[in-house]
Amino acid sequence: MPSLRAPLNRHDWQKFHRDAFAAQFSEPEAVFRGSPKEISKILKALPDMIAKANDPQLRQGFQVHLGETKNQVQRLEQVFRQHGHEPSGVNCPAIDGIIEETNEIAGEIDDKTVLDAALIAAAQAVEHYEITRYGTLVAWAKQLGREDCAALLQQNLDEEKAADKKLTMLAESRVNRRAA
Ligand SMILES: [Fe+2]
Numbered sequence: 300m301p302s303l304r305a306p307l308n309r310h311d312w313q314k315f316h317r318d319a320f321a322a323q324f325s326e327p328e329a330v331f332r333g334s335p336k337e338i339s340k341i342l343k344a345l346p347d348m349i350a351k352a353n354d355p356q357l358r359q360g361f362q363v364h365l366g367e368t369k370n371q372v373q374r375l376e377q378v379f380r381q382h383g384h385e386p387s388g389v390n391c392p393a394i395d396g397i398i399e400e401t402n403e404i405a406g407e408i409d410d411k412t413v414l415d416a417a418l419i420a421a422a423q424a425v426e427h428y429e430i431t432r433y434g435t436l437v438a439w440a441k442q443l444g445r446e447d448c449a450a451l452l453q454q455n456l457d458e459e460k461a462a463d464k465k466l467t468m469l470a471e472s473r474v475n476r477r478a479a
Contacts, residue, residue, distance in 0.1 A: 337391045337394055338368060338371055338372050338375060338429075339372060340391075340394055340395070340398060341368055341394065341398070341425055341429075342365070342368050342369065342372065344398045344401065344402075344425075345361055345364065345365045345368065346365070347402075347405075348361050348401070348405075348418055348421075348422065349361045349362055349365065351405050351414060351418060352415060352418055353411040353412070353414065353415050354412075354415045354469075356469060357415055357418065357419065357469055360462075360465055360466065360469060361422070364422075364458075364462050367458045367462065370458075371454075371455045371458065374451045374452070374454060374455055375451075375455070377451055378448045378451050378452065381445075381447060381448060393428065394425075394428060397421070397424050397425055397428060398425075400421065400424075401418075401421035401422075401424075401425075404417050404421060405417065405418065405421070416470065419466050419469060419470045420470075422462075422466055423463055423466050423467070426459050426462050426463040426466065427463065429455075429459045430456065430459045430460060430463065433452055433453075433455045433456035433459060434456055436448075436452045437449050437452045437453050437456055440452055
């Protein structure tokens with residue numbers, strides 16, 4: 300990490316990012332929060348959200364994203380393999396908290412349309428979290444000249460952004476209007 304006392308320049312930050320990316324692939328279990336294990340937690344939460352969703356389009360949207368998320372895990376595992384590491388994960392309080400909050404909120408709402416609106420909000424919190432993770436990883440991979448990793452991670456990032464957009468459209472067009 301660049302010294303906090305000295306003024307930071309572009310080179311310092313590039314070096315910091317490059318070192319951090321290199322570290323995460325040398326010790327992925329210690330540093331890489333966006334691990335396959337972490338995404339697996341999202342995979343486990345999605346069927347419950349599908350079961351709770353009432354709007355058919357929302358349910359179908361969650362279903363499609365479940366399939367996409369499974370592919371994302373495979374891409375992440377591929378990125379690890381390209382670096383000669385077995386994927387493994389550590390506890391991640393951030394994603395645990397988001398999922399826990401989703402379960403709490405969903406358990407407190409009886410009205411079906413309000414529940415759908417809450418599920419969309421919760422799902423978007425997850426998507427935004429994933430977008431920040433993949434966005435950072437794509438940037439780091441590019442700085443290290445690992446275009447092969449960047450391309451795989453970019454596919455995950457693009458899917459997350461598209462999923463987030465679909466949820467926004469759904470919220471604006473149907474669910475929130477009926478819940479209002
Ligand atoms: Fe996602």
